[in-house]
Amino acid sequence: MSVRVGVLGATGAVGQRLIQLLDPHRDFEIAALTASDASAGETYRTAAKWRLGTPIPEDVAETTVGPTEPDAVPDDVDLLFSSLPSSVGEAVEPAFLEEGYVVSSNSSNGRTDEDVPLTIPEVNADHLGLIEVQRDERGWDGALVKNPNCSTITMVPPLAALDEAFGLTDVRVSTLQAVSGAGYSGVSSMEIIDNAIPHIGGEEQKMETESRKLLGEFDGAAVDWNDADVAASCNRIPTLDGHLENVWADTAEDVTPEAAAEAMREYPSIDLPSSPDQLIRVFEEPDRPQPRLDRNLDNGMGIATGGLRETADGVQFNCLAHNTLRGAAGASILNGELLLQEGYL
Numbered sequence: 001m002s003v004r005v006g007v008l009g010a011t012g013a014v015g016q017r018l019i020q021l022l023d024p025h026r027d028f029e030i031a032a033l034t035a036s037d038a039s040a041g042e043t044y045r046t047a048a049k050w051r052l053g054t055p056i057p058e059d060v061a062e063t064t065v066g067p068t069e070p071d072a073v074p075d076d077v078d079l080l081f082s083s084l085p086s087s088v089g090e091a092v093e094p095a096f097l098e099e100g101y102v103v104s105s106n107s108s109n110g111r112t113d114e115d116v117p118l119t120i121p122e123v124n125a126d127h128l129g130l131i132e133v134q135r136d137e138r139g140w141d142g143a144l145v146k147n148p149n150c151s152t153i154t155m156v157p158p159l160a161a162l163d164e165a166f167g168l169t170d171v172r173v174s175t176l177q178a179v180s181g182a183g184y185s186g187v188s189s190m191e192i193i194d195n196a197i198p199h200i201g202g203e204e205q206k207m208e209t210e211s212r213k214l215l216g217e218f219d220g221a222a223v224d225w226n227d228a229d230v231a232a233s234c235n236r237i238p239t240l241d242g243h244l245e246n247v248w249a250d251t252a253e254d255v256t257p258e259a260a261a262e263a264m265r266e267y268p269s270i271d272l273p274s275s276p277d278q279l280i281r282v283f284e285e286p287d288r289p290q291p292r293l294d295r296n297l298d299n300g301m302g303i304a305t306g307g308l309r310e311t312a313d314g315v316q317f318n319c320l321a322h323n324t325l326r327g328a329a330g331a332s333i334l335n336g337e338l339l340l341q342e343g344y345l
Contacts, residue, residue: 003080008083010065034250036068043063079102082107097141100142103143103144117144120157121152122157122269122279125270128342150321151175151205151329155171156215167253170250182200197235241323246318264282264305286307
């Protein structure tokens, strides 16, 4: 039996990706779509202004979009995927949670709250146990789970592999982030063509905090954040999709590039429909990964690494993931699959 799901903020860039991925999903059935009041009452075809390379799903196109409020979502919807702007998510997500809905959210609000699971299922599925803490403390019948920022999610799996094998002490990262991460109207063509922008508001802080929470240990009541010092510099470049990142990782134990590559290759995936069989692909070629060549690895859900070399205190490597698939919509769906597997739906 399919789980009936809804999408909050269904007309935006991530919302459209959610529709694209959910429509053929074996376990989920789209039963509700919401958007801003300006779009409410329109068909999804009209409201969404579909911009993806695949056709708009015909069975969704004529669905009427509702306002983003609990009364607009049928009671038999078991799971909501939220792709709302953070300011809107912060204002409206609690209302859905109080009504008993389970929400898998891509919105950045609340990611570092002590009682909110911030999860990459292959890395820290056990953090989902925070739901019980959350329900006790907030009195919600529902549950809120967050996936991390699209740039954070790119580097954390290889860092998790290094931390498990050698212990992390210090991380430095410089990102080369695609324009789709800013949304359709986030960066104008006059700004980004023939250019690179060495600032993305709030991005550095997200990478520096979210990564430490994701790599932390859950003791059954709280997450003890990882002690590694993380510093980030974030840059926007004129690629469409795929965030490429240069990472310097210092480790507590001695590590060679060969040992680091083996730890990444052997880092386990998880038995969920959207997770690749091999989570981290390590390229031997010195000029890989590249956004145009590697962003669609494993249907856009793989993590690509390469360029491994030894440093004074650890290793340097490059990593890449598709920012709107693995880094956003796909990450939320993966969390939804984990919620289903663990019995929260």
